[in-house]
Amino acid sequence: GAVxxxxxxxxxxxxxxxxxxxxxxxxxxxxxMFWYRQFPKQSLMLMATSNEGSKATxxxxxxxxxxxxxxxxxxxxxxxxxxxxxxxxxxxxxxxRDYGGTDTQYFGPGxxxxxx
Amino acid sequence: xQQVKQSPQSLIVQKGGISIINCAYENTAFDYFxxxxxxxxxxxxxxxxxxxxxxxxxxxxxxxxxxxxxxQFSLHIMDSQPGDSATYFCAxxxxxxxxxxxxxxxxxxxxxx
Numbered sequence: 148g149a150v151x152x153x154x155x156x157x158x159x160x161x162x163x164x165x166x167x168x169x170x171x172x173x174x175x176x177x178x179x180m181f182w183y184r185q186f187p188k189q190s191l192m193l194m195a196t197s198n199e200g201s202k203a204t205x206x207x208x209x210x211x212x213x214x215x216x217x218x219x220x221x222x223x224x225x226x227x228x229x230x231x232x233x234x235x236x237x238x239x240x241x242x243x244r245d246y247g248g249t250d251t252q253y254f255g256p257g258x259x260x261x262x263x
Numbered sequence: 264x265q266q267v268k269q270s271p272q273s274l275i276v277q278k279g280g281i282s283i284i285n286c287a288y289e290n291t292a293f294d295y296f297x298x299x300x301x302x303x304x305x306x307x308x309x310x311x312x313x314x315x316x317x318x319x320x321x322x323x324x325x326x327x328x329x330x331x332x333x334x335q336f337s338l339h340i341m342d343s344q345p346g347d348s349a350t351y352f353c354a355x356x357x358x359x360x361x362x363x364x365x366x367x368x369x370x371x372x373x374x375x376x
Contacts, residue, residue: 153306179361190352190366191307204361240306242364250295250362254306 149175151243153255168226168258170241176221177243185238197224231262269367282340284370286353293355298338301350343374
């Protein structure tokens with residue numbers, strides 16, 4: 148089956164530092180990847196849509212200069228949280244659609260970010 | 264408005280019972296309806312999905328019932344097991360877009376042993 152990995156699975160950082168999260172599709176090519184944020188006991192909130200080779204599309208209210216997304220290849224997208232603050236602490240999840248353009252999105256295991 | 268309403272927020276079922284989670288949508292452009300299962304601290308996993316051209320889809324103990332005219336769909340979990348205890352999200356997506364998923368608010372299912 149289609150597998151999406153994320154790295155790291157958890158990270159703790161000091162306020163003001165930047166954190167990079169990687170999302171990889173392991174056994175398929177993903178033209179489109181998505182980044183979500185999830186707070187405890189809440190649903191997934193779409194942050195941005197990441198397209199290989201082009202700029203990401205951000206949802207309303209998401210600061211593109213704070214959450215930098217790069218989708219440099221068909222198997223890798225990265226999310227960088229710049230100058231992280233405690234309010235950025237959350238569970239970040241990526242998903243990927245396969246190159247064949249099917250409707251199925253496969254999710255990564257998530258990254259728990261804690262900003263002290 | 265692109266929105267999917269999910270109920271109930273939480274559900275407690277005895278082992279062996281049937282768990283039923285309901286979702287309703289407004290956007291008639293939605294054409295794909297997946298259900299995801301999420302365990303604490305993990306990413307969502309695709310459980311089962313349906314398109315509006317069929318009224319029911321079954322995979323093992325999981326069944327989706329779809330009512331296009333009512334714009335409603337539901338997940339039935341037969342013979343519920345304690346291992347099914349998780350949060351379930353319905354979702355929908357539409358053609359002609361990047362296929363972003365619109366998620367329901369989630370249902371926390373607890374199956375008692």
